[in-house]
Amino acid sequence: MDRADGLAHYRKRFAGAETDLVYFDGNSLGRPPLSAIERMGDFMRDGWGERLIRGWDEAWLQLPVEIGDRIGRAVIEAKAGQTVIGDSTTVLLYKLARAAVDAQVARDPRRREIVVDTDNFPTDRYVLDGIANERGMKLRWIDVDISTGVSPEQLAEAVGPETALVVVSHVAYRSAYLADAPELTRIAHDAGALILWDLCHSAGSVPVRADAWGFDLAVGCTYKYLNGGPGSPAFAYVRDDLQAVITQPIQGWFGTRDMFAMGPDYEPEPSIRRFLSGTSPIVGMLPMEETLAMIEEAGMPALRAKSVALTSFAITLADDWLGPLGVTLASPAESEERGGHVTLHHPAMREVTARLWQRDVIPDYRDPGGLRIGLSPLSTSFEEVHRGLAATRDVLKTVLLERAGLA
Structure with a gap:
C-alpha cells in the first residue's frame, strides 16, 4: 500500500x-515539516534578528491576509479576501458568533436562539453559553449520538423563526462524523439563520467548498493537519457580503482603517482585516506555510x-x-x-x-x-x-x- x-x-x-x-x-x-524547522531558524536569525522592526513594513503586516488567502485557495475553496489568520480558535469563535447574533437580533429582535449540538467541541459550547448569557439569549441543544453527529433532520427540527445562529463542526471531534455541510447550510438559511462552521478537524484532511456551499462564517485551527505547531493561530472565514454587515466585538488597532493614525475613534478597515484585533502572531504563522505549499502541490x-x-x-x-x-x-x-x-x-x-x-x-x-x-x-x-x-x-x-x- x-x-x-x-x-x-x-x-x-x-x-x-x-x-x-x-x-x-x-x-x-x-x-x-523539516522545512519549517529550517525556516524558523532563518527567521529568527534574518527576518527578526536582522530586519527587526522593519519586518512589519516589509512583510509582516500583510501575512494574516496573505496566508489566509492561501488557506482559502488551497484548503477551503474560498476566493481571496474572505479568510484571515487571527487569534486562537476560541477567540475567533467568540468574535464571529457574537458578531453574528448581534446582527441577527438587530435585524429581527425575535431571533434570540443559538442552535448547537450536545457533542460539539467543548470550547464551542462554552463560548456559545457565555455569549447567550451576555446577550440574554437561549441555547437550543440538538441531542446527538456521540458516534455520529448532527443530521439534516435534526437541524430542520431545531431551527425556526427565533434562530439567530447555528454552530456545527464539519467533522465531529469525537466520532469523526462528517456533516452534510451544504445541506445543513441550506436548512439554516431557509430558516433565516446564519451558520458558523467549525473546520478544526476537517481543514487539510477533508475537502471544504466554503463559497460553493454558501458558508456564512467559519473558524479553523492550524495546528492539526496544517502543522502550524502548538498554539498556532486560527483562521476565520467571513463571506464577503457579510463583512460590512457584522461588527466584530473586540475592537483593536490591527483592525482599523489606518492603524498608524492612532485616532481617537475606532474606524474599522472595510476588508477582512476588520476581524483582526491585536498584534498579529507572526512567529506562529510561519510554519504552516510549509504544509500549505505541500497541499497546494498535492x-x-x-x-x-x-x-x-x-x-x-x-x-x-x-x-x-x-x-x-x-x-x-x-x-x-x-x-x-x-x-x-x-x-x-x-x-x-x-x-x-x-x-x-x-x-x-x-x-x-x-x-x-x-x-x-x-x-x-x-x-x-x-x-x-x-x-x-x-x-x-x-x-x-x-x-x-x-x-x-x-x-
Missing part, C-alpha cells in the same frame, strides 16, 4: 517520520483519497484484531460519512492509551472509552498504521489478561 501511495514521498519531509514512533495524533497536533482531492484509505485500513485491522477482544467502532463505517480519524471503543482504552504511550505509540483518549486514531495523509504511512494497531492489540490483550487475573 505504501509503494502504491502517490503521497508517500511527503512523509520524509516531516521531523521524526524516520523513527519507530507511531504517531496516531495528527488530528490534535501535526508533525513539524491537492485536497488526493489528500482526501489518502485519508479515506488510511482510515479504512485502520478499521479493517481493528475489525480483524480488536473486534474479537470486544472493541467496537465509534466512528461511521462508511467513508463518505467519516473525516480523517477513527475512534475505537472499549472500557479499557484509557489504560491501553497510557501503556501505548510508554511504547512510543501515540493515540489519544476521549471519554467514554474511546481510543482516537488521527491519521494525517501527508505524514502517515500504511506500515505505521499496521504497527500501531498491532501494538494496540497486544497491549489490550495484556490488560484484559491482567484484569482477569491470568497474567
